Amino acid sequence: MVHVDTQLKDVQILGTVNNEARKILTKDACAFLAILHRTFNPTRKALLQRRIDRQAEIDKGHLPDFLSETKHIRENDAWKGAPPAPGLVDRRVEITGPTDRKMVVNALNSDVWTYMADFEDSSAPTWDNMINGQVNLYDAIRRQVDFKQGNKEYKLRTDRALPTLIARARGWHLDEKHFLVDGEPISGGLFDFGLYFYHNAKELVARGHGPYFYLPKMESHLEARLWNDVFNLAQDYIGMPRGTIRGTVLIETILAVFEMDEIIYELRDHSSGLNCGRWDYIFSYIKKFRKNPNFILPDRSAVTMTVPFMDAYVRLLIKTCHRRGVHAMGGMAAQIPVKDNPAANDKAMENVRADKLREVRAGHDGTWVAHPALASIASEVFNKYMPTPNQIFRRREDVYVTANDLLNSNVPGSITEDGIRKNLNIGLSYMEGWLRGIGCVPINYLMEDAATAEVSRSQLWQWSHHGVTTADGKKVNKAYALRILQEQADELAAKGPRGNKYQQAARYFAGQVTGEDYADFLTSLLYNEISSAGSTPAKL
Template sequence: MNDIHIYVGDLLIISVFPPALNFLVLSVKHIQIQTKKDKMASQEQILREVNILGPLNEQTRKVISKEATVFLALLHRTFNKTRKELLQRRETRQAELDAGKLPDFLPETKHIRDSDAWKGAPPAPGLADRRIEITGPTDRKMVVNALNSDVWTYMADFEDSSAPTWDNMINGQLNLYDAIRKQVDFKQGEKDYKLRTDRKLPTLIARARGWHLEEKHFTVDGEPISGSLFDFGLYFFNNAQELVKRGAGPYFYLPKMESHLEARLWNDVFNLAQDYIGMPRGTIRGTVLIETIMAAFEMDEIIYELRDHSSGLNCGRWDYIFSTIKRFRQNPNFVLPDRSAVTMTSPFMDAYVKLLIKTCHRRGVHAMGGMAAQIPIKTDKEANDKAMAGVRADKLREVKAGHDGTWVAHPALASIAAEVFNEHMPTPNQLHVRRLDVNIKQYDLLNMNVPGQITEDGIRKNLNIGLGYMEGWLRGVGCVPINFLMEDAATAEVSRSQLWQWCKHQAKTAEGQTINKEYALKLLHEQAEELGSKAPKGHKYQLAEKYFATQVTGEQYDEFLTSLLYDEITTVGSPAPASKL
C-alpha cells in the first residue's frame, strides 16, 4: 500500500502509512496525496531547515537516519509551541507562590479525583512485576552491567544521571539500540562485557529529559529541539517495533512534570508516535516521576491524562525535596534543616508517599519507591554493614507502605532489596493494597515542620556534593560517586537550593553564625580549594565554583543547574543539513 503524504499549505508535515491517519486533529487548508515514488522529494521538503550541529559517524548514523530526523522534525513542529506555553505556565505559577498563594488540589478537576469509573491501563508485557529496578546512565558498560544484574527492570537514563553532551546522548541511543537487539557485547582492555544468556533480561525503560531541557545539537526551523522529544523520538522510532517483536514494548519514565497538562502533552506525543508507525494506541507505557511539589496535588489527573499509557507513578525523593525548596524559596515558613535531617519519614515526605500509593492502587497502576544510592564500601566492613542495614530498612519501609517496587543505583544492592520485597511481597505487585486508611489534605503535603538544625558541617557537606557533582558534570559525567553515595543532579540541586534558602532568610547555624552572602562564599571557596587540591590535573573545580557562587547567595536563582551549565558541555559545530544524511 502506498504511503500518504500530508500537507498544510505548501509544507509537508508527515508521511504516514494509511492506518495511521486517525492521529490528525489539524485545521488544514488542503491535503495533497502523493505516491511512494515522490518519497525522497518529500523528505527533502520536510527536512528543510533541519540541521544537525553535532558530529556523526557510521555507527551513530544507525540511530539518527534521515527517516528518524523526519520524525523528530514532525514532533518539534507539532508540539514545541505547547511545550513552551507550559513552561511559561510554570513561571506564572511561581509568581503566584512568591506572592504567598499556596498550592492545593484543583477544584476544576475534582470530578476526576472523585470518580471511581476510570482506571489506568493494565500492566504491559514485562511490567507486571517491577520489584527491583536498577537505574543509571546509558554508556555501554553500564547498559551491559545493568542488564546483567539480578533485577526486574532497568531504567536507562538520559536525564539526571547523564550529562547531555552530544556524544553521551547519541551514543546512549546507539547502546540501547544494540542492547535491544542483543548485539551490545564489547571488550574494554582485557575485560569482556557480554549480556547474560542464562535468563530473560530485565525489561528496559528509557528516561527522557524533562520538558525544560533542549538539545542544541539538533535544530528545526532555527530552534533547538526539546530534549524530551529528541530522546523519546529517537528511542521510539528506532526500537518500538523491535521491542514489541521481542515481547516487550516502548516504555518510558517521564521526569520533572509539574501539572496534568504536561502529562496531556506527553499523551498527545504518544498517540501521534504510535499512529505514525501504525502501532496500536496504548502500546507505549509511561511511568511518571512525582518529583515536584506541584505535581503531588495532581496525581489523579496525571494518571487520568495518560490513562491508556500509564504504568504508574514513582517517588523521586531528592528531586521532590529540591522542588519543594525551589517553589517556596521566598517563604520563610518553608526553611528546612540540614539535608541529613530530611528523611522519608519527615511529615511532608511521608504524606506524599502515602498519597502516591493510595492514588496509584485506586487507579490500578504501580506505585514505585525511591532510590537507594549507596555504593558498597569495600575497604571498611563495619561502615559497609551500617550502610547496607540502612538500605534494608529503607526498602522495608517502602514495601510495608505498599510500594510495588523500588530503585537501586548499584547491582550489589539488588539482592538486599529483592530479599526484602520477596519476603513481604509474594505477589508480582501490591495493586490490591488500597490504603483506605490514608486521607491526605493540603496541609499534610505542605507540613515542613522537620526537626533538626542547620550546622556548618551540613553546609560544607552541601558544598562538597554540589561542587563535586558540578565538576563531574562539566567533564561530561552525570553520575558521580561522592562519599560512597551515587549522586546525580537531584542531590546537587537540593544542596544549592538549601544554601540559597538559608542565605535568603539569614538563617542561623547551631553554632550561632548568621548565614549570609559573605559567609556562604567564604565556605564555598574553602571547599573548592580543598577539593581542587586533591583532584587530578585538568579538573573543573574552579569553573564549578564560579557557577555555584551565583546560586548560593540568596540572590540569583536558576530553575535548574543543568540548564545553567549546559552551554559549557555543548560542542555545537557548523550546521549540517539533515537532508544530506
C-alpha cells in the same frame, strides 16, 4: 504519505555525525523528530511559561492546593489506568543508571526485574553521550551490545531473560541544542523519546515487551497530557496500536503531587504508574517555596522519608496509584559498597534494608537501586513481604492526606556549618563531574546525580536569602556563603586530579548560594559548557 525530504527542510544537526551516529540519525528518524517538534513545541513552550507564571503566584504567597476544576476526576471511582503491560507486571527491583555501554551491559546482567536507562539526571547531555546512549540501547535490544575494554569482555547473559528496558527521556525544560528545526533547538525530551521510539518500538514488541518510558520533572497534568498526545501521534505514525507505549511518571515536584489523579487520567491507556522521586521532590519543595520563610528546612540529613511532608507524599501516591490500578514505585537506594571498610559497609547495607522494608510495608510495588550489589538486598525484602508480583490490591483506604499535610514544613533538626560544607562538597563535586561530561558521580559512597546537587544548592540559596543562623551561632549571608564555598573548592581542587574543574564549578556555584540569583535548573545553567554545537551543520 509523509515526504521525508519536505520534513527535513530547515533541519540542521550541529553535532558530529560519525558512522555509529548515522545508524541512529537516519533521514526517516530525523524527519520524525521534525514532525514531533513542529507539532508539539509551541505547547511545550506555553507550558514552560505556565511554570514561570505559577512560580510568581507562589512567590506572592499563593500556596498550591488540589484543583477545583478537576475535582470530578479525583472523585470518580470508575476510571482506571491501563493494566500492566508485558514485562511490567512485576517490577519489584529496578536498577537505574546512565546509558554508557558498560552500564547498559552491567544493568541488564543484574538480578533485577527492570532497567531504567537514563538520558536525564544521571547523564550529562553532551552530544556524544546522548547519541552513543541511543546506539547502545539500539544494540542492547537486538542483543548485539557485547564489547571488549582492555582485557575485559562485557557480554549480555544468556542464562535467563533480561530485565525489561525502560528509557527515561529528558524533562520538558531541557533543549537539545545540537538538533535544530526551523532555527529552534528541539526539546531534549522529544529528541530522546523520538529516536528511541522510532528505531526500537516494533523490535521491542516483537521481543515480547514494548516501548516503555519514565517521564520526569512534570509540574501539572497538562504536561502529562502533552506526553499523551506525543504518544498517540508516534504510535499512529508507525502504525502501532495506541496504548502500546507505557509511561511511568516520576512525582518529583511539589506541584505534581496535587495532580496525581489527573496525571494518571491524562495518560490512562498509556499509564504504568507513578514513582516517588524523593530527592527531586525535596529539591522542588525548597525551590518552589524558597522565598517563604515558613518553609526553611534544616540540614539535608534531617529531611528523611519519615518527616511529615515526605510521609504524606508517599502515602498519597500509593493510595492514588492503587485506586487507579497502576504501580506505585518506591525511591532510590543510592548507596554503593564500601569496599575498604566492612563495618561501614554493613551499616550502609542495613540502611538500605530498612529503607526497602519501609517501602514494601507502606504498599510500594517496587523500588530503585543504583548499584547491582544492592539488588539482592532489595529483592530479599520485597520477596519476603510482597510474594505477589505487585500489591496493587492494597487500596490504602485508611489514608487521608490534606493539602496542609503535603505542605507541612515541621521538620526537626538544625542548620549546621557541617551541613553547609557537605552541601557545598556535593554541589561542587557533582558540577565538576558534569562539566567533564559525567552525570553520575560517587561521593562519600553514594551515587549522586543532579537531584542531590539541586537539593544542596537550593538549601544554600534558601539559608543565605533568609539570613539563617547556624546551630553554633554563625550568620549565613552572602559573604559567609562565598567564603565557605571558596574554602571547599580550594580543598577539593587540591585533592583532585590534575586538570580538574572544581574552580570552574565554584564560579558557577557562587551565583547560586548567595540568596540572590537562582537558576531554574543547574543542568540548564551549565549546559552551554558541555554543548559542542558548531555553526556548520552535518549532512543528513
